Amino acid sequence: MNIRRSVVAVSLIVLMLPIVAVGQDLIRTATPSVRGLTETDFPRVKEVVPDVYVYEALTGPPDDRYTTNSMFVVTEGGVLVADGQGDLEETARLVTAIAKITVQPITHVVICSDHGDHTNGNRSFPDGVQFIAQKNSLPALERAATDGGVMPDTIVDDRLDLQLGERDIQILFLGRAHTGGDLFVWLPDEKILFTTEVFLNHMFSGYRSAFAREWLVAMDAAEELEADVYIPGHGFVDSPEILKEEWFEYKNHLQAVLDEVTRLHKSGQSVDEAINRADFGPYSDWSGADSQGPVGIRRIYAELNGEIE
Numbered sequence: 001m002n003i004r005r006s007v008v009a010v011s012l013i014v015l016m017l018p019i020v021a022v023g024q025d026l027i028r029t030a031t032p033s034v035r036g037l038t039e040t041d042f043p044r045v046k047e048v049v050p051d052v053y054v055y056e057a058l059t060g061p062p063d064d065r066y067t068t069n070s071m072f073v074v075t076e077g078g079v080l081v082a083d084g085q086g087d088l089e090e091t092a093r094l095v096t097a098i099a100k101i102t103v104q105p106i107t108h109v110v111i112c113s114d115h116g117d118h119t120n121g122n123r124s125f126p127d128g129v130q131f132i133a134q135k136n137s138l139p140a141l142e143r144a145a146t147d148g149g150v151m152p153d154t155i156v157d158d159r160l161d162l163q164l165g166e167r168d169i170q171i172l173f174l175g176r177a178h179t180g181g182d183l184f185v186w187l188p189d190e191k192i193l194f195t196t197e198v199f200l201n202h203m204f205s206g207y208r209s210a211f212a213r214e215w216l217v218a219m220d221a222a223e224e225l226e227a228d229v230y231i232p233g234h235g236f237v238d239s240p241e242i243l244k245e246e247w248f249e250y251k252n253h254l255q256a257v258l259d260e261v262t263r264l265h266k267s268g269q270s271v272d273e274a275i276n277r278a279d280f281g282p283y284s285d286w287s288g289a290d291s292q293g294p295v296g297i298r299r300i301y302a303e304l305n306g307e308i309e
């Protein structure tokens with residue numbers, strides 16, 4: 001550890017870790033301290049396969065830290081970034097980390113999640129970058145444009161196919177899920193799927209702008225791609241095997257939350273009663289459950305009441 005540290009720049013600790021080397025007996029968690037990780041271990045860059053990397057930075061309140069993940073793909077035609085970070089400083093660090101790996105310029109940024117923790121640093125990307133977003137994200141991006149966000153140059157309806165250098169990159173809208181404008185980045189050659197906040201590794205889902213029933217349908221559609229690697233928007237970028245297991249476990253969690261809230265709704269409980277009585281079983285222990293559980297109950301009640309278009 002000390003040797004590694006000493007060879008990297010003091011301003012930016014970038015640990016290059018191949019994701020296949022992660023042990024199988026890892027504790028399933030999104031909480032750094034549970035894995036013995038501290039603030040100084042981040043941000044870190046992991047190589048998924050040659051030329052495809054994930055940047056993990058810590059975010060959240062002091063007592064509830066977790067990672068926010070950006071993917072970047074290096075090609076002879078420039079660098080594509082999938083999701084930025086939550087503030088100008090962190091996104092500037094991401095830009096610096098990319099520049100340590102390649103001389104290629106950042107040419108494309110895909111706004112896969114329109115939430116501020118992935119967009120509020122977008123002004124730190126260099127001039128001339130092409131920002132890409134799904135059309136449903138436009139209202140959220142307009143609201144956030146004063147916070148360090150930017151408006152997209154290219155708007156995707158269902159799909160955008162890019163060829164950068166020799167590489168094919170597909171940007172896919174597979175239905176409304178966590179934000180409503182959720183975009184996947186799919187690398188068909190390596191079967192790597194950047195899932196943004198459609199999938200979090202071992203973290204309770206955020207529901208404030210979610211479409212709980214359609215979310216599961218979008219995940220079904222994503223599975224038809226038969227990805228080997230599912231990269232989460234938050235939570236650790238573990239080995240491909242663990243990530244695949246956690247993708248399905250995350251789906252179980254979404255289904256369990258939907259089923260429990262639907263049961264309470266059907267039995268005539270008010271939304272406040274439902275918040276008191278909801279039992280999410282094993283998912284109650286997941287990072288974010290205390291804060292996001294009530295948000296989810298309110299959102300799913302609104303959906304079941306027909307109050308969400």
Ligand SMILES: [Zn+2]
Pocket residue numbers: 113115117118197233234
């Ligand atoms: Zn987020």
